[in-house]
Amino acid sequence: MKTRIISAICMLPLLILLYLGGYFLAALCIAIGFIGMREFFNGFRHMGINPSDRVGYVMLFILYFINGLWPTHHGLILAWIVAVIMVCSLLMFDSKKHTPMDAMATMVGLIYIVFFSFHVVLIDETGGYSDMKWLVIIAAFGSDIFAYFTGKLLGKHKLCPNLSPHKTIEGLIGGLLGGGICSLLFGFLICPAYIGSCAVIGFFGAGISVLGDLTASAYKRKMGIKDYGNLIPGHGGIMDRFDSVLFTAPFVYYYTAIVMEHFQIIF
Numbered sequence: 001m002k003t004r005i006i007s008a009i010c011m012l013p014l015l016i017l018l019y020l021g022g023y024f025l026a027a028l029c030i031a032i033g034f035i036g037m038r039e040f041f042n043g044f045r046h047m048g049i050n051p052s053d054r055v056g057y058v059m060l061f062i063l064y065f066i067n068g069l070w071p072t073h074h075g076l077i078l079a080w081i082v083a084v085i086m087v088c089s090l091l092m093f094d095s096k097k098h099t100p101m102d103a104m105a106t107m108v109g110l111i112y113i114v115f116f117s118f119h120v121v122l123i124d125e126t127g128g129y130s131d132m133k134w135l136v137i138i139a140a141f142g143s144d145i146f147a148y149f150t151g152k153l154l155g156k157h158k159l160c161p162n163l164s165p166h167k168t169i170e171g172l173i174g175g176l177l178g179g180g181i182c183s184l185l186f187g188f189l190i191c192p193a194y195i196g197s198c199a200v201i202g203f204f205g206a207g208i209s210v211l212g213d214l215t216a217s218a219y220k221r222k223m224g225i226k227d228y229g230n231l232i233p234g235h236g237g238i239m240d241r242f243d244s245v246l247f248t249a250p251f252v253y254y255y256t257a258i259v260m261e262h263f264q265i266i267f
Helices: 001-009 014-020 022-044 051-067 076-091 101-125 127-154 170-187 192-221 238-262
Strands: 158-160 164-167
Touching: 001 076, 001 192, 014 022, 014 127, 014 158, 014 238, 022 051, 022 164, 022 238, 051 101, 076 101, 101 127, 127 164, 127 170, 127 238, 158 170, 164 170, 164 192, 170 192, 192 238
Parallel strands: none
Antiparallel strands: 158 164
16 A cells, blocks of 8 residues: 555656646657557467557557647547557568467457547647646545545445456445536636536546446456556556556547537536
8 A cells, every 4th residue: 555655756747748738748748658568469469469569659650640740630630549559460471470369369469559548739739728638636536535445435245356356346446426526626727617517527527437448457357467567566466556547538639629629618
């Protein structure tokens, strides 16, 4: 417990990069994508599957290079997704070295880790709604913290014992309420014009963050590993710490871009 808290405090400076946004935030997301993808691929290797690091790193660089030059041309991002599917499929041309499972693992790593985490950058580029990037962290980590303590105090009914034996239904409820309340407080202090939207994003984002956490746990179970890495003492690897963010970031972005920006539903 003490080690986890110390490690969490040591990661607080990363919030400075989130605050600065722009290229600083992009650099942070590149680092998370790079390390997280490497950990994820190593998990597949534990199963005897051999994803391509080279393809993964090159496609990661291309994504951020495209966005750096043409940040508002989202059609190019769709082209990148198509290119990922094509390039990963081409791995099977070397049939003696790569199998269809290698190609699929490379593809999943790029979409699940690199592209999903990239949505934090997309939120930062939404202009008037760039502050919503904080809700990614507040919903995911706020839920995690409240769920942990609620589960410790009141937890009796297991949520998903096959994937995460320590998670409880009571903890889930506490996490949902915690994510919603923390996001409501953020809206009250920082974004009073759309405080209601902040609460909605926080509540549902907290639930989605749990799904992200359980998804990462499901992968670990199938891979036969306990943690993705040991970079962060008490937590494991980058994937062990940021797994919930991977699902929350796309949700916050699409809610902001579609519900708030396109349909102008702000309350």
